[in-house]
Amino acid sequence: MPQPLSWIEEHFGKFDWRDDPARKGAVIVSGGWILQNIARIEPPFPLRDGHGRSIKLIPCHAHIADQLEAVLVELRDNALTHLINSFDGCWVTRHMSWDPGRALSHHSWGIAVDVNARRFPYGCKDKQDARLIAAFRRHGFEWGGDWSTPDPMHFEVVALPLPGDIDGMKIVVNDTLVSRCGRLVDGVAEGPLGPVAEALGATVTIHAEQRKIYVYGAQKGR
Numbered sequence: 001m002p003q004p005l006s007w008i009e010e011h012f013g014k015f016d017w018r019d020d021p022a023r024k025g026a027v028i029v030s031g032g033w034i035l036q037n038i039a040r041i042e043p044p045f046p047l048r049d050g051h052g053r054s055i056k057l058i059p060c061h062a063h064i065a066d067q068l069e070a071v072l073v074e075l076r077d078n079a080l081t082h083l084i085n086s087f088d089g090c091w092v093t094r095h096m097s098w099d100p101g102r103a104l105s106h107h108s109w110g111i112a113v114d115v116n117a118r119r120f121p122y123g124c125k126d127k128q129d130a131r132l133i134a135a136f137r138r139h140g141f142e143w144g145g146d147w148s149t150p151d152p153m154h155f156e157v158v159a160l161p162l163p164g165d166i167d168g169m170k171i172v173v174n175d176t177l178v179s180r181c182g183r184l185v186d187g188v189a190e191g192p193l194g195p196v197a198e199a200l201g202a203t204v205t206i207h208a209e210q211r212k213i214y215v216y217g218a219q220k221g222r
Contacts (some may be wrong), residue, residue: 001147002106003158011160012061012109013037017093025098027108038091038110039065045076047087050117059091061110064157067139068113074135083132088114088153097122112156113141120145120152128152 015033020026039062047055060068068090075081091110096102106112113136120126125145127133133143136155144154 002142002156005103008106008109008111012063012111017104017108019100025095025100027093027095027104029093029108037061037063041065041069043087044069044073045081047084050086050088055087058087059110060113061091063160064111064140067141067157067161070139071135071141074138075132078131078135080131080135083129084115086116086118088117090114106156112154114153115155117153122151122153123149124152125150126152 013033013036016030017027018030020028038059040057040059042057043055047058049055058068075083089107090113092105092107094105094108096105107114115132116128120128127145128143133145136143140157140159140161141155142158144151144156
C-alpha cells in the first residue's frame with residue numbers, strides 16, 4: 001500500500017492548495033513549494049503521452065528524480081523501452097480520480113507515475129509486464145496493481161535511499177565485514193545483498209545509524 005500522508009509530508013513537504021475553479025478535480029498549489037521541490041528530468045529515450053505527444057521533460061519531486069531516471073535508464077539499457085506505450089503523467093496537482101470529494105492524489109507531490117493508462121485503467125485487474133513492474137520496484141516504487149482496488153497504470157515511490165552515500169554502507173555477515181550495499185528498498189537490501197542473503201538462508205537487519213547492514217544466520221558452505 002502507499003505510504004500515509006504523514007510520511008509523504010515528512011519527506012516531500014507540505015503545501016497550501018485550493019480547488020481549481022476552471023478544472024474539476026484539479027487543485028492550485030500556492031506558496032513557494034513548487035519552486036523549491038519540483039524538478040524536471042529529460043527522458044533517456046523517446047516518450048509520448050496518451051495523446052501521442054512527445055514528452056521533452058518530466059516534472060517530478062526533486063527527491064525522486066534520480067530514482068525515476070534510474071528506472072527509465074534501466075529500461076533503455078535492457079531494450080525494454082517498448083514496455084511504456086504511453087507516459088501518462090507524474091506531477092499533476094489534483095484530487096484522487098479527479099474527484100473533488102476525495103483526498104489529494106499523491107501525484108500532487110510528484111512522487112507517482114502513470115504509464116499505459118489506456119490499456120491498464122483504474123480498477124482493471126490486468127497486469128503490466130512483469131519486467132516493467134520489477135524495474136520500478138528495484139528503484140523504490142510500488143505497483144498499484146497489487147492494491148485492494150487495483151490501479152495497474154500507477155507506480156508510486158514508497159521508499160527513499162538513506163541519507164548520505166548509500167554505496168558506502170557496509171555489509172556484515174555473521175559479524176564479518178564482507179562487502180558494500182548498492183541500495184535499499186522499503187527497508188530491504190537489494191542487489192547484490194538481497195539475493196546473496198536469501199541464497200545463504202540469512203536474515204537482514206539494518207542499522208542506519210551505524211551505516212551497517214547485518215546479515216545473520218548465513219550457512220557456511222552453501
